Each structure stands twice: as C-alpha cells, then as structure tokens.
Amino acid sequence: MASRGSLQSAEAIRRGLFHRRLAIIFGLQLLAIVIVCLMGVYDVAPVSAVLALIVIISALAWLAVRRQWAPVSRLARVVGDWDEQSLDLEGWSPDQLPRRTDADVATLASSLYGFANRIAGYNQRERNFTRDASHELRSPLTVIKMSADMLADDPSLGEFGQRSVQRIKRSTREMEALVEALLILARESDNGLTEEDFVVNDVIRHELPDVLEMLEGRPITLELEEPARFALHGSPRVFSVLCWQLIRNACQQAEGGTVVVTVMPGVVTVTHRGEPLARSSANRHGFELAIAQRISERFHWPLELQTREGRRHIARIRFPESTSLPV
Incomplete structure (x- = not known):
C-alpha cells in the first residue's frame, strides 16, 4: 500500500510538472524584469542597457517555454505526417519522449500510439479480407455458373430440371452482385477500384x-x-x-x-x-x-x-x- 501511494504521489507530482515549469519560467522572468527596471530607475544602469537586458530576458524565457513545448510539437508533427496505410509506427512510440515529460503529454502520446496501432491493424485486416474474400467467394460462384451452364445444355434434362437450373443461375448472379457490393463497402477507401x-x-x-x-x-x-x-x-x-x-x-x-x-x-x-x-x-x-x-x-x-x-x-x-x- 505504501508503495502504491508513493507511486500515485510521484504521478501527481509529475502530472503538474509542465505547469510548474511554466510558472517558474515566468516568475523568474518577472523578477528579472523588475530588478532591471529598478536598476534603470536608480541609475544603476543606462536605459539602453535596461532595454537590452529586458529583450535578452524575454528571449531566454521564450526559449525555455519552447523547450517545454517541444514534446507537444513533436506529437503534432507525427500526427500531421501520419500515413494511415503505413505500418511503421516507430515515430509514435511513447518511449521516445524525454524522460521528464509531463504526464499529460505522456498520456496523450500513449493514447495516440494505441489509436494508430488499432488503425494500422484495421487497415491490414481490411486488405487481407478484401483480397481473400474476393478470391474465396468468387471462385466457387464461377464453378457454380459453369456447372449450371453445362447442365442447361444437357438435352436429357427435363422441364423441371431446366427450371431448377435457371433458378440456380439466377441465384448465382444475385450472389455475385451481393459479393461485389459487400467487397466495395468493405474497403475504407477507394483503393483497388479503377476510375x-x-x-x-x-x-x-x-x-x-x-x-x-x-x-x-x-x-x-x-x-x-x-x-x-x-x-x-x-x-x-x-x-x-x-x-x-x-x-x-x-x-x-x-x-x-x-x-x-x-x-x-x-x-x-x-x-x-x-x-x-x-x-x-x-x-x-x-x-x-x-x-x-x-x-x-x-x-x-x-x-x-x-x-x-x-x-x-x-x-x-x-x-x-x-x-x-x-x-
């Protein structure tokens, strides 16, 4: 129980890390600007030096914030460059995040990684299904059609047999149309369809x-x-x-x-x-x-x-x- 409590405490501390870092950065920036302004008011430093110091302090604060925002920017680039048909998800791995990344960013990265894996698996199953079903369903239908045509040409087949053969041929054609429609709808995209x-x-x-x-x-x-x-x-x-x-x-x-x-x-x-x-x-x-x-x-x-x-x-x-x- 103590171990679990310590883990939860560490997780809570880590979860607010990003906000605390921002607070520290802007607090130090404000303190430095106040000190520099006081130096200018009491003529400790000339106005030009005060302005230069304010610019330098603001630039350093901006660089520090940008560094804290880097993991989020990286995730945004990975999502923007994502190819749904690709199975290479190395760039999505949460293991590539910096060690002291905020827990909210780590949770977002982990969720996106799981989502991308599910999409990749779905696309792979879609391709496998449409390829296998296209062959495994059409081949027996082709055999049934050919056999029905051969039976229809048999002169010894009576009237009742001919009607039965025609029903088989009609049902086979309907099944072909149904299979064709289902294979079209099974595809998430229009890939494989000639335009x-x-x-x-x-x-x-x-x-x-x-x-x-x-x-x-x-x-x-x-x-x-x-x-x-x-x-x-x-x-x-x-x-x-x-x-x-x-x-x-x-x-x-x-x-x-x-x-x-x-x-x-x-x-x-x-x-x-x-x-x-x-x-x-x-x-x-x-x-x-x-x-x-x-x-x-x-x-x-x-x-x-x-x-x-x-x-x-x-x-x-x-x-x-x-x-x-x-x-």
Whole structure:
C-alpha cells in the first residue's frame, strides 16, 4: 500500500510538472524584469542597457517555454505526417519522449500510439479480407455458373430440371452482385477500384442481359428509356453495382408489372409500375436498398426514394459531376 501511494504521489507530482515549469519560467522572468527596471530607475544602469537586458530576458524565457513545448510539437508533427496505410509506427512510440515529460503529454502520446496501432491493424485486416474474400467467394460462384451452364445444355434434362437450373443461375448472379457490393463497402477507401471516364448508358445497357436472366420466368418486364446521355468519371463497376441493387430491389418488391430504367441529364431513375408484394412480404427485401444507400453515401451520389400514386415506386440517383453527351 505504501508503495502504491508513493507511486500515485510521484504521478501527481509529475502530472503538474509542465505547469510548474511554466510558472517558474515566468516568475523568474518577472523578477528579472523588475530588478532591471529598478536598476534603470536608480541609475544603476543606462536605459539602453535596461532595454537590452529586458529583450535578452524575454528571449531566454521564450526559449525555455519552447523547450517545454517541444514534446507537444513533436506529437503534432507525427500526427500531421501520419500515413494511415503505413505500418511503421516507430515515430509514435511513447518511449521516445524525454524522460521528464509531463504526464499529460505522456498520456496523450500513449493514447495516440494505441489509436494508430488499432488503425494500422484495421487497415491490414481490411486488405487481407478484401483480397481473400474476393478470391474465396468468387471462385466457387464461377464453378457454380459453369456447372449450371453445362447442365442447361444437357438435352436429357427435363422441364423441371431446366427450371431448377435457371433458378440456380439466377441465384448465382444475385450472389455475385451481393459479393461485389459487400467487397466495395468493405474497403475504407477507394483503393483497388479503377476510375475512368465512362458513359452511363453503355454500362446500364451492358447489365441488362444479367437482369433479364434474373427475371426469367417471372411476369415482370424491363424497359430502358434514354432521353439523355451523360458520362461520369469514377468506377463503372461501382456504378453498375449500385444500379443492379436498385433494379433488383424493384423486381423483388413486385409480383408483376414493369420496371423502367430512365436516363435523364445527370439522373438515373428506376421505377416500378405494377402489382406490389403483399404488405406482410414487402419488408423482406430491404437489404438491396440498404446497400444502395451506403454506396450512394460513400461516393456522394444522392439517392432519393419516392412512392407515388398508381403504385409507382421510384428510386432516383443524382450525379452532380456528370457530363452531358449528345443523344
């Protein structure tokens, strides 16, 4: 108990060290200036010497304060030069602080060191996950797709078997889109995503065959309206995943009808017209919208959801930095 009490006492003394040093510095400065001023008043020293001494005393006090502030300045430089992707945290170590550093500064340095270590570990796990998951999840999906295509070409497969194969292919495509979306959202930054100038209309048209394959056997039709054309600079893969999630949600929420994808200047809308699901089933498929919302927030593409008369459900994505193209 005595040892613990002495440690706490030493910690308390050390914690106020910075303030006491500042008090001593400014107290000595004030005393020296008073003495010098008295020397000038009683003609012990000429005015020029008094002024020179005051300047020298102030400069020495400033240097002393600057020396006391050096550990804080060092921490500020380390934080300013911090690269979140770097695993080298040698400059963050509290062991590099001077031995008589104030406890508040030492606590701040130790907390920052722990925080930087957690961020570095998180970034490393993110890279490992996106790399491993990208391979381990996509490879079996590719095998399932190839096997389903081979089964579909088998002439001995009956009607029931063909329907089952089509369901497998449809579910596989949906799983591919989900994996793609989750891998995009798993990344803290946009690293690994190829950015380029692309035409929105071309990307949507390229995705239509997969959507039609997903809708095979369902009383839902898909239409693409293109009253405008525009281009974006970014990742076409992210854009296609976002549109896929909105189209998939519109199809999941419908018993039948038409899903219309419309391209307007700087805007893409996905509209469902037709018979919606029963109220008891309508809440089963909100995951696609949650993913779309997170992608829109990540890449600053505002997403608006509306429900209008005539059972028209509208999802509208706005692209503030789009470039209009001739139709």
